[in-house]
Amino acid sequence: MENKGISIKNKKGAPLFAWPWENLDGFKYLLYGPIVAKVLYAIYKGEIKNEIWCLHILILFSLRALVHQLWSSYSNMLFLNPARRINQKGVEFNQIDSEWHWDNFLILQAIMGSFLYLSFPSLANLPILDIRGILCCLILHIGISEPMYYWIHRLLHSSTLFHQYHWLHHSSNVLNPFTAGHATFLEHLLLCVVVGIPTLGTALIGYGSIILMYSYLLVFDFLQCLGHSNVEVFPCHLFETIPLLKYFIRTPTYHNLHHIDMGTNFCLFMPLYDKLWKTINTNSWEYHREISSRTNSRVPDFVFLAHVVDVMSAMHAPFVFRTFSSIPFSIKPFLIPMWPFTFMVMILMWAKSKSFLFSFYCLRGRLHQTWVVPRFGFQYFLPFAKEGINKQIEDAILKADKLGIKVISLAALNKNEGLNGGGKLFTNKHPNLKVRVVHGNTLTAAVILHELPQDVDEVFLTGATSKLGRAIALYLARRKVKVLMLTLSAERFIKIQKEAPVDCQKYLVQVTKYQAAKHCKTWIIGKWTTPREQYCAPSGTHFHQFVVPPIIPFRRDCTYGNLAAMKLPDDVEGLGSCEYTMGRGVVHACHAGGVVHLLEGWKHNEVGAINVDQIDVVWEAALKHGLKPLL
Template identity: 70%
Template sequence: MATLSAWPWENFGAFKYLLYGPLIARVLYSRIQEDIKDDWCLHILIICALRGFVYQLWTSYSNMLFLTRNRRILQLGVDFKQIDKEWDWDNFIILQALMASMACYMFPILTSLPLWNTRGFVAIMILHMGVSEPLYYWVHRYFHGDYLFAHYHSLHHSSAVPQPFTAGNATFLEHLVLNAVIGIPVLGCCLIGYGSISMIYGYVLIFDFLRCLGHCNVEIVPHQMFETFPFLRYLLYTPTYHSLHHTEMGTNYCLFMPLYDALGHTLNSKSWELHKKIRLNSGKNARVPDFVFLAHVVDLTSSMHVPFVFRSFGSKPFSTKIFLLPLLPVAFVVMLVMWAMSKTFLITFYNLRGHLHQTWAVPRFGFQYFLPFARGGINKHIEEAILRADRLGIKVISLAALNKNEALNGGGTLFVNKHPNLKVRVVHGNTLTAAVILNEISEDVKEVFLTGATSKLGRAIALYLCRRRVRVLMLTLSNERFQRIKKEAPTDCQKYLVQVRKYRAAQNCKAWIVGKWITPREQSWAPPGAHFHQFVVPPILPFRKDCTYGDLAAMRLPDDVEGLGSCEYTMERGVVHACHAGGVVHSLEGWTHHEVGAIDVDRIDLVWKAALKHGLKPVSTVTKHNQLQKIS
């Protein structure tokens, strides 16, 4: 690597934050020793925290697609590759904290500044416009030279979609230069006697605010302002202006003021025309997706597992983290606002072979689906989302787990019957879910034990397996439901469906298919070496050490998916629940039928083969093993 391209603490991981330790120790020491009135370390720490908060707020706003999708400049999603590349975006804040502490030791005047000095604000604006802006402009142009760009600046430009965190994603050398750009006005004002604490806070935070503005990829600056006051276009850049620097390099080098691009003849001629065009189109709908997955929130902690809260957290499989606990009151307030607004919102989108896929979310939490008095309101929101998709011209809308609950709306049947002229296809995706579970079961299995046997998925699994001459022990207390399912089986296969009423009936069966949550005590009836296949949410607890537990039905999306940067609940990157994948296949195949209500057993193999044809892959290691056995 080139000299000064890597960060000194690049391999520290989360331990890099220990570099704040001396500052924290100094603050604690000054508080213990009452005779020491030294607050400069505290101010540095507060400024660092505020800077991180500014970047986080801007990033959250940029990823609130339900607010920004019609004003986005680059219509691309932020993928996992970019998120990982920008993971340590805040290195520069640590660097500038260390440099600020060194400056305080070298220039003691910095440790005894007044709270306010009006002249300082005037002076720092003059120094910024006369020193920082031209200095940044010329250095930036040099960094676009062949050698410096290849070894230093290319990292910053490697991010496909500008984001506020992209502003901090640069090499060590670049941020040393930026440290001079931001430090010269501050230090200059202080040395000439115009410095103040409020001036430093204001200048640094406004500097970060404008950096985030340029990288946010959302055009928020009204074009009417430039039409009314044309000279302003040379004093303040816009997100569109800066995005052109990333898409058409060689233009728009300025820090915040396009004036220097005009003077240096590097101003992109399309800057303000494109800015006006994006602003005028902001009231129109963006490109209509081919497919929408209608999700729902599970609980308060999982509600924070979305890109517009913590992008890095959302890019990993969900797990409860300690740092989320203080944010629970905020999440609770947001939940109340969601209920009050009662709007579905867009939380992520990605492209698959040119087909735009989106995820919408219903403003309802998991526990509400089990409240009888809440069903009407939930169905109303789902219906509104379906009708909205129909108006927009979306081809397929797929319902997530609880949104298609049989007791809630009959697996989507309610909406299809109520609106027979729907152009959008409503899909529950359970056909592929059944296919995933069934392909986990080896062909040499002759007997299985099935809980949740009379559910939508349980029925389909039982009917499919009995056709394969597999004996199915169906756990159900309802003789009527069992007999109804048994009559659906071919006459010569009905003998393979056996009703059982207790778990002890499966004490010799090593293949358990769990469709209803079972307790550790109920699991104890399984013999040693048993395998628990499951389609129950939440998954059962892995209580038995002498048994194995399967994954929830899921599939990995094809490798050519673009713009996917968030994990679906507890799933790994690029993996979605089978019902979600079922909607994707429905869209890619161009099927024109609704997939609602009972599962068509005859279509299970058809849907499975279609999923594999389009590059979706099974996630379960059991399924992969079975597939290899079939091939061999």
């Protein structure tokens, strides 16, 4: 029975389906409060030995959460494991939202651990280590917990219980370490029994120890995350060398088959029990061999070459915090302690000096990937860094060409005019490139122009002689809109003015001060604007902008537009992260421009100056393919 396409009604009304603290949302962590309070009070009194069990609970469950997070980070590091990914689809927003509270089971087991401490005070006096306990724990796990889990799991797959409870776990289309904890309250109560037999049983027999408690629970979580990882980590020759080993370890491909064919592969960690009770999927080892021996991943049709804005935004990567990357980026307090570590990671990436795979999605059956150049935004403005940055961009373009990628689109500063002439440097240097290099600014210009009011008759334009500024000015002049072009260079202004039709040149007006626009309520910002300069605008002004980073909104009596962006078509698949500050399913206009270039099958490079005649063509093509402007 295949998971895809399961159509099951929500059965949250079933007894013990919902978690008791489900309505608390983030406040659920206050349930740790009594344990934390006991530990802090004991430390204050100098009597921590009396509450050592509570301290162990806090440490242990922090480590267990870390195990899940590290496995999730590894699974989402697409640049490390693209070929051995089992399910080639990406984790989508709906799955991330569904699994948002994956750690409910940790709270449950922490609470149960506290009750056990109250019921069995002798647990506080466990020795550090007792070797006999390890053997006892293994016997209890293999002899009781493993078969118990197997039969509980099979029972949960019976028609009634599956439709009332277990469907929730199988609603996750792409397995992820967090999927391991995504289940109902009843299922995790049953899992507490499975976990408790080896740990509490060993302690009650008299062979328990602190190290055993830590080791068993951490190894249990490690193996659960391993089984739910979407990356195969075991090489096929390992099982060919030691055939019996395949019956004692559940591989990611083995468990993934259970989510495809739900009548097979029920075991917890040991396929031996599937073998004994004849529920092993006959394709398990062939499937494992196929995935683990794969050397090449699917070649994308399109690549968006992005860059890091700053250290904080670097932590918006899907492999850092999946939930955080699934919402538009904003600076959060929890990011601040991670700043030094993130900076060191970025230093290592600079040393490697290669772009890395960041995220992907599928549109109209075509794979779209985002690669990231490991450079911060400020580096693009350092003269001595220019050569190194261009070398990284060039390497990415040549790699894309070698792989057979059709279109590579350059993000923001990667196509800076002063850096490489909007990508022209690379197409001139490599005239035989098969991959199409696209800066996407034609669609960016189109988005900005279509945001303007239909009846606008005058605009104020900063960054007026830039690539985008020039195209916007010429387009508006053709439509008899007066453009106040802020520039100190008369030579550059005249050059642009001469490009306009003779009867339209009068609509382009050079101004040298912000005060010249004191009566104009439509400002298009293409250059950083200070608060003082913004106050030159009249009340009620709307600031359209294409400056990176966007200007800070200081005026309460004015409105500010976002950077030019478009919403991807509704049929996009595998998208689970937001592009910087953009909303879900929204990408920068230059990114969307590359997508349109691919979908239209255009064979030209879009580099250098913007072709004003193509602005409406690209806009209509974007709408035709289902991309939508933001309202």
